[in-house]
């Protein structure tokens with residue numbers, strides 16, 4: 481048991497329509513629609529069976545209250561676990577929530593033996609949302625019963641190793657208390673990023689604006705949001721964002737042989753980081769800086785969000 485046996489299984493719970501310029505990329509192509517998947521993740525450490533988020537509800541409920549939704553054959557989390565992975569709901573020991581937005585918490589009550597673990601600031605926000613976010617947290621004032629009604633959460637306030645090798649760390653910005661989860665594996669540290677980034681492309685530059693990261697547009701706090709993207713860049717050998725098909729669909733299980741590992745905190749000439757350096761205990765993980773020539777090729781090969789497929 482432990483790191484040697486730890487496996488992560490991405491679960492796609494359905495697709496939502498969002499806008500590339502107001503959700504996925506800051507200063508992206510506004511008005512261009514983009515169908516994005518809603519993943520949650522099942523982690524089996526050999527000792528514990530854990531869910532990280534629980535994803536979407538059914539198509540009708542999602543479309544009625546939120547965004548246009550299409551299941552496209554995807555199952556809700558409990559059905560996927562039982563039918564595709566042979567895991568019963570009662571076997572799940574804990575659900576770790578990156579944040580409590582509606583598309584990350586559905587069906588949580590199905591898991592009767594699970595501890596519900598969530599960032600403290602998210603729990604406070606969920607039970608008393610700023611009015612701008614009533615809908616995002618399915619506030620009862622709108623006549624919606626939220627998925628977590630009546631549930632008792634364990635609140636996490638500081639960075640914390642929840643189970644051996646599974647660590648929650650602060651990544652606010654997208655929401656007030658958002659925390660991402662590092663899962664230590666034989667291939668390196670896989671960060672389950674929640675919505676701190678939406679797609680892998682968020683970790684690469686916006687050349688027209690000279691930004692080191694093309695961060696998402698859906699934020700409560702852009703300063704914290706940028707800092708959180710830097711934090712993920714420092715910690716992750718591979719990133720599983722909740723809304724990126726490419727990152728999640730490379731394999732049905734992670735890690736796997738030949739998994740493309742990323743380069744942590746890589747300097748690119750002409751593009752600046754904003755926050756502090758690598759922590760001392762991770763200094764040996766920093767990637768060598770790109771040369772000016774390498775950077776030129778790298779930047780010219782980046783996908784422009786306006787050319788992204790709409791699925």
Ligand SMILES: [Zn+2]
Nearest residue numbers: 579581654675
């Ligand atoms: Zn969210």
